[in-house]
Amino acid sequence: MLRISKITDYGTLVLVHLARCDDGRLCPASDVSAGTHIALPTVQKVLKILTRGGLVESARGAGGGYRLVRAPEQISAAEILDTLEGPVALTECSHTDSHCKLEPNCQVGGAWQKISQAIRAAMNDITLADLRTPPNEFPLRYTILHASGHATRQSK
Amino acid sequence: MLRISKITDYGTLVLVHLARCDDGRLCPASDVSAGTHIALPTVQKVLKILTRGGLVESARGAGGGYRLVRAPEQISAAEILDTLEGPVALTECSHTDSHCKLEPNCQVGGAWQKISQAIRAAMNDITLADLRTPPNEFPLRYTILHASGHATRQSK
DNA sequence: CCTAAATAGGACAATTTTAGTCCAATATGC
DNA sequence: GCATATTGGACTAAAATTGTCCTATTTAGG
Numbered sequence: 001m002l003r004i005s006k007i008t009d010y011g012t013l014v015l016v017h018l019a020r021c022d023d024g025r026l027c028p029a030s031d032v033s034a035g036t037h038i039a040l041p042t043v044q045k046v047l048k049i050l051t052r053g054g055l056v057e058s059a060r061g062a063g064g065g066y067r068l069v070r071a072p073e074q075i076s077a078a079e080i081l082d083t084l085e086g087p088v089a090l091t092e093c094s095h096t097d098s099h100c101k102l103e104p105n106c107q108v109g110g111a112w113q114k115i116s117q118a119i120r121a122a123m124n125d126i127t128l129a130d131l132r133t134p135p136n137e138f139p140l141r142y143t144i145l146h147a148s149g150h151a152t153r154q155s156k
Numbered sequence: 157m158l159r160i161s162k163i164t165d166y167g168t169l170v171l172v173h174l175a176r177c178d179d180g181r182l183c184p185a186s187d188v189s190a191g192t193h194i195a196l197p198t199v200q201k202v203l204k205i206l207t208r209g210g211l212v213e214s215a216r217g218a219g220g221g222y223r224l225v226r227a228p229e230q231i232s233a234a235e236i237l238d239t240l241e242g243p244v245a246l247t248e249c250s251h252t253d254s255h256c257k258l259e260p261n262c263q264v265g266g267a268w269q270k271i272s273q274a275i276r277a278a279m280n281d282i283t284l285a286d287l288r289t290p291p292n293e294f295p296l297r298y299t300i301l302h303a304s305g306h307a308t309r310q311s312k
Numbered sequence: 313c314c315t316a317a318a319t320a321g322g323a324c325a326a327t328t329t330t331a332g333t334c335c336a337a338t339a340t341g342c
Numbered sequence: 343g344c345a346t347a348t349t350g351g352a353c354t355a356a357a358a359t360t361g362t363c364c365t366a367t368t369t370a371g372g
Contacts, residue, residue: 028346041333045332081158218315
């Protein structure tokens with residue numbers, strides 16, 4: 001549930017790479033591709049999005065490349081997701097009032113908001129610096145967003 | 157970002173309806189459809205999923221219908237999402253090791269886990285009883301999962 | 313036993329979203 | 343001028359989502 005798109009997944013890898021090889025130097029997309037093993041066209045796409053989103057800055061032409069605009073400690077997971085996934089609403093009725101017009105008694109919307117805020121609060125506390133934490137610190141292998149008590153069946 | 161599917165959205169409306177008209181009585185799908193203004197075939201689909209997921213119980217035949225298996229206070233948002241969205245991983249490398257095999261230095265996986273746990277913790281604290289809370293309690297109109305500081309541009 | 317009321321299970325097509333690549337334009341350094 | 347890079351957007355193929363429908367099964371009641 002609540003899965004993120006591949007672009008977002010790639011984006012974090014790219015950001016982590018920039019955070020590592022960043023001494024204030026510019027890092028061309030080809031470098032990022034080599035470092036992350038993500039295909040170059042995809043890296044280019046991701047970097048464009050990150051640049052437009054204001055998380056990295058770019059320099060064109062020979063010797064150009066990309067660089068983080070801020071220290072990794074000052075880039076939150078919330079920002080990263082906002083930039084890469086876009087400001088998509090959690091529920092449908094947030095931007096179209098479609099069936100909620102038919103159901104004025106819909107008392108659910110407010111609660112989704114509650115959930116949203118809780119999620120956002122959690123993501124504001126995590127920074128890009130945390131994202132490059134060695135995996136050893138997190139023993140579990142799967143990132144499945146699933147309660148421990150339920151039967152965990154892989155999709156597909 | 158992190159949007160939920162329509163099925164999940166419908167599902168919560170259906171569950172809230174069941175929570176309301178539930179005196180231990182069985183509620184046929186047609187009733188739920190009428191009460192929520194969601195098309196009957198869709199309601200049927202949702203109820204089937206909820207039944208298989210163990211959140212509601214059903215009785216077939218004339219006089220049959222659906223009923224919550226537990227009190228609304230004892231059904232968490234996490235369970236609801238698990239049932240309706242399915243146990244989908246937050247990141248791709250959680251169930252296929254595709255590009256993570258190419259990148260043993262991928263130090264991101266652990267952090268997604270951290271985020272996942274934070275999100276899950278937030279959703280464990282919210283129950284179906286909270287979901288039917290009157291909207292007045294939550295003044296904001298939009299459920300956009302988006303930080304306050306950024307430019308909020310509607311998708312599409 | 314027969315009929316009407318219901319759920320169970322799954323098939324299905326249409327729509328939408330996502331993924332990944334590629335191309336033409338622009339900018340920069342040497 | 344030329345090689346190096348980013349910029350912006352177009353584009354197609356694949357995948358997921360949506361919503362509906364059909365058939366089988368079950369149950370209550372006369």
